[in-house]
Amino acid sequence: MTRQGGPVGQHGSVHTDRLRIPVPVRWADLDAYGHVNNVAVFTLLEEARIAAFWRQDPAEAGTGVGGGQAPPTAVLDAGPGSDTVTVVARQEIEYLAPIPHVREPVVVELWLGRLGDASIDVCYEVTAGAGAARQVFVQAATTVVLLDAATNRPRRLTDEERAVWAPLVGPPVAWRRRP
Amino acid sequence: MTRQGGPVGQHGSVHTDRLRIPVPVRWADLDAYGHVNNVAVFTLLEEARIAAFWRQDPAEAGTGVGGGQAPPTAVLDAGPGSDTVTVVARQEIEYLAPIPHVREPVVVELWLGRLGDASIDVCYEVTAGAGAARQVFVQAATTVVLLDAATNRPRRLTDEERAVWAPLVGPPVAWRRRP
Amino acid sequence: MTRQGGPVGQHGSVHTDRLRIPVPVRWADLDAYGHVNNVAVFTLLEEARIAAFWRQDPAEAGTGVGGGQAPPTAVLDAGPGSDTVTVVARQEIEYLAPIPHVREPVVVELWLGRLGDASIDVCYEVTAGAGAARQVFVQAATTVVLLDAATNRPRRLTDEERAVWAPLVGPPVAWRRRP
Amino acid sequence: MTRQGGPVGQHGSVHTDRLRIPVPVRWADLDAYGHVNNVAVFTLLEEARIAAFWRQDPAEAGTGVGGGQAPPTAVLDAGPGSDTVTVVARQEIEYLAPIPHVREPVVVELWLGRLGDASIDVCYEVTAGAGAARQVFVQAATTVVLLDAATNRPRRLTDEERAVWAPLVGPPVAWRRRP
Numbered sequence: 001m002t003r004q005g006g007p008v009g010q011h012g013s014v015h016t017d018r019l020r021i022p023v024p025v026r027w028a029d030l031d032a033y034g035h036v037n038n039v040a041v042f043t044l045l046e047e048a049r050i051a052a053f054w055r056q057d058p059a060e061a062g063t064g065v066g067g068g069q070a071p072p073t074a075v076l077d078a079g080p081g082s083d084t085v086t087v088v089a090r091q092e093i094e095y096l097a098p099i100p101h102v103r104e105p106v107v108v109e110l111w112l113g114r115l116g117d118a119s120i121d122v123c124y125e126v127t128a129g130a131g132a133a134r135q136v137f138v139q140a141a142t143t144v145v146l147l148d149a150a151t152n153r154p155r156r157l158t159d160e161e162r163a164v165w166a167p168l169v170g171p172p173v174a175w176r177r178r179p
Numbered sequence: 180m181t182r183q184g185g186p187v188g189q190h191g192s193v194h195t196d197r198l199r200i201p202v203p204v205r206w207a208d209l210d211a212y213g214h215v216n217n218v219a220v221f222t223l224l225e226e227a228r229i230a231a232f233w234r235q236d237p238a239e240a241g242t243g244v245g246g247g248q249a250p251p252t253a254v255l256d257a258g259p260g261s262d263t264v265t266v267v268a269r270q271e272i273e274y275l276a277p278i279p280h281v282r283e284p285v286v287v288e289l290w291l292g293r294l295g296d297a298s299i300d301v302c303y304e305v306t307a308g309a310g311a312a313r314q315v316f317v318q319a320a321t322t323v324v325l326l327d328a329a330t331n332r333p334r335r336l337t338d339e340e341r342a343v344w345a346p347l348v349g350p351p352v353a354w355r356r357r358p
Numbered sequence: 359m360t361r362q363g364g365p366v367g368q369h370g371s372v373h374t375d376r377l378r379i380p381v382p383v384r385w386a387d388l389d390a391y392g393h394v395n396n397v398a399v400f401t402l403l404e405e406a407r408i409a410a411f412w413r414q415d416p417a418e419a420g421t422g423v424g425g426g427q428a429p430p431t432a433v434l435d436a437g438p439g440s441d442t443v444t445v446v447a448r449q450e451i452e453y454l455a456p457i458p459h460v461r462e463p464v465v466v467e468l469w470l471g472r473l474g475d476a477s478i479d480v481c482y483e484v485t486a487g488a489g490a491a492r493q494v495f496v497q498a499a500t501t502v503v504l505l506d507a508a509t510n511r512p513r514r515l516t517d518e519e520r521a522v523w524a525p526l527v528g529p530p531v532a533w534r535r536r537p
Numbered sequence: 538m539t540r541q542g543g544p545v546g547q548h549g550s551v552h553t554d555r556l557r558i559p560v561p562v563r564w565a566d567l568d569a570y571g572h573v574n575n576v577a578v579f580t581l582l583e584e585a586r587i588a589a590f591w592r593q594d595p596a597e598a599g600t601g602v603g604g605g606q607a608p609p610t611a612v613l614d615a616g617p618g619s620d621t622v623t624v625v626a627r628q629e630i631e632y633l634a635p636i637p638h639v640r641e642p643v644v645v646e647l648w649l650g651r652l653g654d655a656s657i658d659v660c661y662e663v664t665a666g667a668g669a670a671r672q673v674f675v676q677a678a679t680t681v682v683l684l685d686a687a688t689n690r691p692r693r694l695t696d697e698e699r700a701v702w703a704p705l706v707g708p709p710v711a712w713r714r715r716p
Contacts, residue, residue: 024561026580026584027584027587028395028397028580028583028584031390032259032389032390033264034616034617037386038221038225038267038270039218039221039222039225039386042217042218042221043218043563046217046564047563047564047565079571080211080569087274087277088217088274089273089274090272090273090274090357091217091270091272092269092272093269093271094269095266095268095269098266113358114358121358143358177268177269178269179292179293179300179322179351205401205405206405206408207401207404207405207574207576210569211568211569213437216565218565222384222386225385225386226385226386229385258392259392390617391622396583396625396628397579397580397583400575400579401576438569443570446575446632447631447714448629448630448631448632449575449628449629449630450627450628450629450630451628451629452626453624453625453627456624471716472716479716501716530716535626535627535680536627537651537658537709
């Protein structure tokens with residue numbers, strides 16, 4: 001897991017940090033054509049989102065998908081028994097190219113299209129390769145709302161959450177296929 | 180499986196037919212809170228979409244989800260070995276209320292927000308109850324592109340497809356949460 | 359959902375009651391060959407097992423897979439927040455014939471191969487058709503252990519559980535392929 | 538991915554080679570108790586089995602789960618369009634301890650309990666840790682039958698398959714919970 005800022009061409013921005021989370025594809029994710037099926041892609045996004053933003057059990061410190069280090073943005077206490085519950089309020093996705101069973105894990109790049117009072121818009125590109133060989137298979141966004149577990153009502157982002165997530169804020173996904 | 184036209188209040192339209200496909204929820208769809216998890220909802224939509232639009236094997240005639248009759252809109256020949264392949268190009272979803280493990284199957288209502296040259300926008304509401312007790316848990320849309328299996332390029336809707344699907348065309352989903 | 363006793367030929371017994379739970383197959387359960395994949399079969403078994411033995415929320419009374427009545431054997435209080443937790447200790451399965459996307463739900467027949475102190479062996483046949491056309495696709499068994507939620511230790515079956523489940527006890531699965 | 542022979546205590550054998558395939562657990566595999574659910578375990582086994590025995594597309598050479606090298610046992614040509622189709626005929630599993638969301642991938646150890654004319658019995662232990670800290674969560678076995686894709690009938694193992702798989706043959710799983 002690496003964290004990189006710098007030029008991200010298709011957003012025309014040099015200011016946005018992105019998290020890059022490798023997520024292995026499973027054979028069970030593939031459809032009859034040998035591509036990751038459209039529903040399984042949401043599981044890849046979820047896996048990356050949790051690795052990026054959920055705080056890990058101290059007993060599990062040092063982990064992350066693929067055994068890497070948790071990124072500094074993984075500060076959301078929303079596991080079982082914690083004070084916060086998260087709900088997904090909205091998702092949008094464009095499938096730009098089929099995801100094959102690539103030999104390396106796909107890399108889910110994440111940033112934040114919006115940092116709200118009680119919610120965040122997580123933006124993603126599912127990619128493989130680097131440099132000129134970089135491919136984008138999918139672009140997507142998920143609105144995650146933070147609820148107080150006791151009241152089941154939205155709760156404001158904490159100062160810590162806001163501070164560590166702010167560098168990830170960038171332009172939202174530039175949708176190509178909205179009707 | 181029933182097909183009904185008539186007043187559909189929240190679209191302010193008396194002209195749109197909708198398909199109503201019951202889809203049973205499985206225990207495996209539920210998350211730790213006893214609600215259908217956000218990824219599993221896409222499987223419910225897929226199940227309804229295929230029942231609504233895919234032609235059934237003649238050997239399987241008379242079926243449909245839950246053993247009902249296939250609707251007259253189920254004319255798309257896109258199974259294994261057929262001339263058409265379908266791909267999902269885009270999806271958008273709003274989770275309006277958690278879907279509990281309701282005792283009856285949820286009812287996925289489907290209509291078409293757009294009838295394109297080589298693609299359709301399938302619109303959905305996932306509901307339970309009827310009349311004053313009707314609840315809408317989810318609204319969503321999927322863009323499905325039809326490809327010629329031989330060339331892997333988009334192919335035009337056939338006259339039959341256009342004819343049987345036209346009555347389903349209505350206003351697209353009125354999104355409430357687009358940022 | 360129906361409950362039938364009487365002759366069950368291949369077990370050579372006229373004494374065993376079986377539960378017969380219809381479970382719809384989903385398109386997402388199918389593999390590239392159009393058959394239910396070997397992992398998804400366990401989800402079908404789980405769905406039938408829960409419908410057969412788990413007590414339903416009173417608010418959901420009268421339900422069951424497909425909207426039928428809960429059988430009288432559905433007395434196990436093991437949902438979230440209840441005093442009992444169940445764990446699966448063991449499973450065994452033989453895939454006798456591929457399960458196609460049959461037009462009617464498959465029927466999972468269940469009985470008990472063993473009624474233990476703190477566990478039960480649930481036996482299954484996944485079938486379609488009736489009479490001479492009856493097909494058995496799968497035979498399987500699951501050992502379910504009942505734990506006290508407070509202590510996480512096995513707890514004895516209650517008198518009610520034992521009473522309503524006793525009529526389901528019959529010869530365990532006659533395995534054909536054990537090495 | 539590593540391959541090791543040597544003492545494997547609980548089988549009392551110093552002769553069996555085992556493959557050790559790391560497989561990351563996903564959040565979506567977890568149940569309400571934070572443990573890998575009993576059905577998802579079969580997906581982990583499948584993922585390891587395919588990495589261990591399926592030949593990789595030359596375009597994907599050098600891969601494997603987690604990006605490692607394919608083991609020398611990965612010689613089975615059973616992908617789409619190949620001459621061989623594989624079917625799972627039988628599975629058996631014992632859940633010895635719940636699998637938590639461990640920080641490192643679990644390690645699925647594989648060997649062969651039987652090398653038949655047209656089938657193999659793949660044996661597994663799902664483990665974490667090493668040395669004195671090694672834990673075994675699950676032991677399981679799968680019978681895989683090789684079919685000729687043209688005739689759909691069992692076909693004999695090739696000489697190459699038999700040669701590279703022979704070192705993996707060892708005592709079958711010692712079941713603890715068979716009724």
